[in-house]
Amino acid sequence: MSELTLADFGISQALIARLVLIFVVFQALVLTSAFMVWMERKVCAYIQDREGPNRVGPAGLLQPFADVIKLVFKEDLRPKAADALLFAIAPIISTATAFAAFSVVPFGNETTLFGLLSEPLRLEVTDVNVAVLVVFAVASMGVYGIVLAGWSSNSKYSLLGGLRSSAQMISYELSYGLALASVILLAGSMSLREVVMNQSGYWWGFIPKWYVFLQPLGFFIYMTAGVAETNRAPFDFPEAEQELVAGYHTEYSSMSFALFFMAEYINMVTVSALATSLYLGGWLGPFSERFGVGWIYFMAKVLLILFFYVWMRWTLPRYRYDQLMEFGWKWLLPMAVLNLIATAALVIWLG
Amino acid sequence: MEQFAFYVLAGVTILASLGVVSSRVPMHSVMLLIVSFGALAGLYVMLDAPFTAVTQIIVYAGAIMVLFLFVVMLLNQHREDEPEVMPASLLRRNLRAGVLLSVLLAIEVAWGLSQVGLRSFGTDPGEISAVSSVAQIGLALFTTHSFAFEVTSVLILVSMVGAVVIARREH
Amino acid sequence: MPTLNHFLILSGMLFAIGTAGVFLRRNLITILLSIEIMLNAVNITFVAVGRYRGTVDGQIITFFVMTVAAAEAAVGLALVIALFRHRETLSPDAFTSLKW
Numbered sequence: 001m002s003e004l005t006l007a008d009f010g011i012s013q014a015l016i017a018r019l020v021l022i023f024v025v026f027q028a029l030v031l032t033s034a035f036m037v038w039m040e041r042k043v044c045a046y047i048q049d050r051e052g053p054n055r056v057g058p059a060g061l062l063q064p065f066a067d068v069i070k071l072v073f074k075e076d077l078r079p080k081a082a083d084a085l086l087f088a089i090a091p092i093i094s095t096a097t098a099f100a101a102f103s104v105v106p107f108g109n110e111t112t113l114f115g116l117l118s119e120p121l122r123l124e125v126t127d128v129n130v131a132v133l134v135v136f137a138v139a140s141m142g143v144y145g146i147v148l149a150g151w152s153s154n155s156k157y158s159l160l161g162g163l164r165s166s167a168q169m170i171s172y173e174l175s176y177g178l179a180l181a182s183v184i185l186l187a188g189s190m191s192l193r194e195v196v197m198n199q200s201g202y203w204w205g206f207i208p209k210w211y212v213f214l215q216p217l218g219f220f221i222y223m224t225a226g227v228a229e230t231n232r233a234p235f236d237f238p239e240a241e242q243e244l245v246a247g248y249h250t251e252y253s254s255m256s257f258a259l260f261f262m263a264e265y266i267n268m269v270t271v272s273a274l275a276t277s278l279y280l281g282g283w284l285g286p287f288s289e290r291f292g293v294g295w296i297y298f299m300a301k302v303l304l305i306l307f308f309y310v311w312m313r314w315t316l317p318r319y320r321y322d323q324l325m326e327f328g329w330k331w332l333l334p335m336a337v338l339n340l341i342a343t344a345a346l347v348i349w350l351g
Numbered sequence: 352m353e354q355f356a357f358y359v360l361a362g363v364t365i366l367a368s369l370g371v372v373s374s375r376v377p378m379h380s381v382m383l384l385i386v387s388f389g390a391l392a393g394l395y396v397m398l399d400a401p402f403t404a405v406t407q408i409i410v411y412a413g414a415i416m417v418l419f420l421f422v423v424m425l426l427n428q429h430r431e432d433e434p435e436v437m438p439a440s441l442l443r444r445n446l447r448a449g450v451l452l453s454v455l456l457a458i459e460v461a462w463g464l465s466q467v468g469l470r471s472f473g474t475d476p477g478e479i480s481a482v483s484s485v486a487q488i489g490l491a492l493f494t495t496h497s498f499a500f501e502v503t504s505v506l507i508l509v510s511m512v513g514a515v516v517i518a519r520r521e522h
Numbered sequence: 523m524p525t526l527n528h529f530l531i532l533s534g535m536l537f538a539i540g541t542a543g544v545f546l547r548r549n550l551i552t553i554l555l556s557i558e559i560m561l562n563a564v565n566i567t568f569v570a571v572g573r574y575r576g577t578v579d580g581q582i583i584t585f586f587v588m589t590v591a592a593a594e595a596a597v598g599l600a601l602v603i604a605l606f607r608h609r610e611t612l613s614p615d616a617f618t619s620l621k622w
Contacts, residue, residue: 086378130485133405140413144385147417151378151424163424170417190485357524361532368536368559372543377551384555391562394532397524398573403581407565410588415558415595422599423551426606449545453538460534470526470574478576487578488585496582503589510593514600520607 022125029102033265036306037064043310074254086152091259094145098266101138104131105273106193108283108295123283123295124193131192132180135274139176139229142267143169146231149260164321165231171328172228172235178336179222182343183211183278192274196282212279215343219279221336223305226271228328230264233313237321272305273298280305357397363390377423381416388412398472399483529570536563550602550612554595561591 045052053060108123143166150162187195201209212219228235280301283294367387371380388411395404543556565584572580609616
């Protein structure tokens with residue numbers, strides 16, 4: 001009897017490679033959010049002239065795992081008179097959209113894993129020709145996790161926190177989208193892989209052709225809107241402990257709270273990953289094509305932006321809510337519109 | 352495979368819409384409608400219209416439904432009150448007639464389509480790329496339909512101003 | 523491979539569900555949601571027929587339908603809020619003073 005190979009079941013090497021890649025990306029995101037917990041506490045400590053966690057593991061690196069174990073053992077409270085189904089679903093929506101937004105981000109060139117694979121594997125989960133819009137769409141869905149958390153907790157603080165947080169998110173989504181549109185104008189395509197490939201090459205031999213040099217205002221708008229979208233300081237009024245207890249996740253405990261936490265960090269990672277792909281040249285760098293080390297450059301750039309995130313949180317004071325909304329509507333949105341118009345005019349004028 | 356995907360997505364859409372129409376809790380209606388919109392976006396992707404699919408999620412599920420959600424939360428409607436006893440037969444007869452007409456509409460559409468032969472979609476790749484390319488949509492939108500586009504922007508402005516004026520508290 | 527007829531039947535059923543919702547429900551917000559269902563049924567018809575005929579016009583009309591739906595939802599919900607302030611109820615049976 002002839003041998004049955006895996007190929008007879010329709011499972012090819014490419015399929016297995018792709019599944020492994022998806023698994024790797026998923027785990028990398030979870031590990032990055034754990035790493036962010038550690039980095040945040042360490043950076044916060046050094047900014048405040050102290051040392052931060054240094055007991056658990058070398059330099060406190062196992063601290064996030066200790067935190068997770070503590071959270072898992074906490075009691076899972078469920079307040080009465082809350083809409084139980086929506087209360088349970090809200091953190092799931094937040095986390096699912098956070099992971100889904102990363103699915104179209106390319107983080108490396110084609111690689112054959114040193115000849116292990118018969119055909120080159122693209123380092124991304126998927127590539128659609130409307131990738132930028134997919135991220136935008138998934139980010140819009142992320143608002144629902146927060147809104148439902150606030151509503152179904154059936155408590156005044158949660159409801160107010162949820163409403164404020166979601167109003168802030170939808171206000172800054174506009175500037176976010178307009179900054180994305182300016183980059184799409186420059187690149188001529190909505191696929192993130194195309195956008196990164198359009199940034200290859202150098203001007204005068206040493207300045208890389210990244211879009212941050214062509215669109216500095218766009219980069220500023222994108223980062224500001226991204227920080228506001230992820231509800232991070234200085235735009236984190238809805239989470240301010242002093243004002244609203246803890247905002248929309250007041251009534252959550254143990255794993256549900258951990259899920260919200262993780263969703264916030266993964267949203268930060270997604271915004272940073274998009275910023276590197278759109279403005280900082282993604283995985284491009286010296287020798288990235290020849291030696292397949294693009295993903296190291298990508299990780300380095302993403303970590304740099306994440307460091308900026310944490311740095312901003314512990315340096316800048318918090319915006320008050322009305323100042324926040326005024327800034328978003330009266331300053332950032334007109335700037336984003338002007339940026340788009342100027343970009344369109346320059347693209348037409350310079351060909 | 353595609354047939355299976357179509358039946359799953361269509362089933363989710365119809366079940367979610369039935370849930371919207373029959374649920375007594377307004378919040379559940381809104382969430383079920385969002386599920387229905389998601390399934391419809393999947394159907395648009397099956398029809399080689401990825402741009403319309405993402406636009407559906409961004410505009411419908413991401414903006415209009417948030418508006419509905421805010422209103423439901425602000426009006427604090429946890430559960431719809433039991434319907435008052437309807438005044439006598441006239442109103443109820445109109446309601447039943449309306450539902451009967453909708454059911455008749457569905458049956459008539461299904462019957463009419465079964466009389467016509469099956470029309471399959473063309474699978475020519477040139478045709479597919481003509482339909483699904485965003486550049487084509489942008490080109491047609493801003494050249495052939497540019498007047499409708501400008502009028503729509505005025506419409507949105509008018510509705511925005513109108514909504515603010517109507518919902519404002521009297522001082 | 524689903525044919526055009528499949529999509530048109532789905533659209534017809536969705537439209538019927540929406541119409542039944544408008545007639546049956548006694549809650550203003552649910553009535554508005556049923557109207558949205560009807561608009562979506564129309565959208566899927568447009569996209570399916572556009573794909574069948576190989577033109578992009580179906581999707582363009584969808585674009586305009588979505589925009590008009592957004593405008594209508596905004597004004598409709600503003601009206602619901604204003605009405606709620608007067609009568610503290612969301613049932614359309616409370617606003618029958620113009621009936622003869």
